[in-house]
Amino acid sequence: MARALALAARGRETATPNPSVGCVIAKGGRVIGEGFHARAGEPHAEAAALAACGESPEGASVYLTLEPCSHHGRTPPCADALVAARVGRVVAALEDPNPLVKGRGLAKLREAGIRVETGLMAEAAAEAHRGFLARMSRGRPWMRIKSAASLDGRIALANGESRWISGEASRRDVHALRARSCAMLTGIGTVLRDDPELTVRHVPCARQPRRVVIDSRLELPDTAKILAGEPPLVLTVSEDRERRAALEARGAEVVMVPAVAGGKTDLAAVARLLADRGFNEVTVETGAKLNGSLLAAGVIDEIVLYLAPMLLGDPAQGLYALPELRNLAEAPRLRIVDVRAVGPDLRITARLES
Numbered sequence: 260m261a262r263a264l265a266l267a268a269r270g271r272e273t274a275t276p277n278p279s280v281g282c283v284i285a286k287g288g289r290v291i292g293e294g295f296h297a298r299a300g301e302p303h304a305e306a307a308a309l310a311a312c313g314e315s316p317e318g319a320s321v322y323l324t325l326e327p328c329s330h331h332g333r334t335p336p337c338a339d340a341l342v343a344a345r346v347g348r349v350v351a352a353l354e355d356p357n358p359l360v361k362g363r364g365l366a367k368l369r370e371a372g373i374r375v376e377t378g379l380m381a382e383a384a385a386e387a388h389r390g391f392l393a394r395m396s397r398g399r400p401w402m403r404i405k406s407a408a409s410l411d412g413r414i415a416l417a418n419g420e421s422r423w424i425s426g427e428a429s430r431r432d433v434h435a436l437r438a439r440s441c442a443m444l445t446g447i448g449t450v451l452r453d454d455p456e457l458t459v460r461h462v463p464c465a466r467q468p469r470r471v472v473i474d475s476r477l478e479l480p481d482t483a484k485i486l487a488g489e490p491p492l493v494l495t496v497s498e499d500r501e502r503r504a505a506l507e508a509r510g511a512e513v514v515m516v517p518a519v520a521g522g523k524t525d526l527a528a529v530a531r532l533l534a535d536r537g538f539n540e541v542t543v544e545t546g547a548k549l550n551g552s553l554l555a556a557g558v559i560d561e562i563v564l565y566l567a568p569m570l571l572g573d574p575a576q577g578l579y580a581l582p583e584l585r586n587l588a589e590a591p592r593l594r595i596v597d598v599r600a601v602g603p604d605l606r607i608t609a610r611l612e613s
């Protein structure tokens with residue numbers, strides 16, 4: 260299963276919107292075939308592993324990071340392929356929460372007399388497939404906010420200067436985070452202030468994440484760097500046809516989203532839209548205001564915070580503009596899941612208690 264998980268990691272950037280499943284087929288204590296799902300429309304992990312078998316898989320044990328599918332999607336059902344190959348045993352780390360599958364793949368195997376086990380390295384598999392699992396079971400992507408701040412939690416001076424707070428090693432690390440993301444999300448405030456590209460440049464990447472801008476009043480300037488390259492998705496509540504046409508002429512895809520009271524974008528609806536688009540993992544890089552609104556909307560799963568060894572002082576800008584709390588019991592609680600040094604900086608990964 261550890262090998263299957265390592266194989267799964269190889270499809271992480273490209274399998275989207277599908278989960279990057281890994282599969283190992285073993286017989287008599289030896290691996291006879293292995294594979295992973297590289298791209299939607301191409302063979303699933305099981306089909307790839309069966310095709311790679313150097314000898315008959317009859318009676319073999321099949322290790323899978325996710326339940327085999329039972330439906331005809333872009334490819335035929337893997338459960339049927341495993342039955343036809345007459346394998347002896349299937350060990351799946353997790354059930355597939357896709358409503359089209361949801362236990363039916365494992366049931367098909369059992370009905371054909373194949374031994375089925377689940378739960379082996381389930382935690383590691385849930386970690387590997389967390390974007391897909393979030394999208395299927397909660398109807399929204401796995402959403403993380405990435406920020407870089409001074410040791411005293413400030414992301415920019417009061418005058419807006421913010422380049423550079425984190426070191427070069429952190430900036431490269433961020434690009435690895437972008438590379439594994441299906442989409443990058445930011446707000447119009449950040450575009451107007453920093454004019455980011457939000458592309459992957461400092462690490463190799465098989466495909467660029469889709470760039471998404473929340474721009475409630477369609478203020479995105481025609482000259483914004485984010486309009487260059489692959490077309491960004493602009494989410495708005497504005498009905499300004501002229502601005503819309505201007506952005507579309509620059510290649511952007513402009514989509515209307517519902518507003519909440521006060522004319523602001525409904526962020527829960529944004530999360531649902533991103534899931535409907537098939538984005539499994541979304542990384543947010545934006546300023547304190549949208550960060551705070553996303554946290555308050557309850558759509559954030561994780562924060563990744565780079566802390567640089569400098570102090571910017573209280574007049575500088577904070578990280579998350581949250582409404583004032585009246586007592587500590589109201590404070591959002593997180594669990595720190597990872598802390599590491601990245602060059603001279605510190606990277607903290609923390610998850611919201613759900």
Ligand code: AOF
Nearest residue numbers: 280296303304327328332333334337357
């Ligand atoms: C598997 N093995 O390697 C993967 C699975 O449209 P399709 O045919 O590509 O099917 C996509 C669905 O199949 C996806 O939503 C998920 O439920 C499952 N992914 N299943 O047996 C694989 N990637």
Ligand code: ZN
Nearest residue numbers: 303328336337
């Ligand atoms: Zn399949």
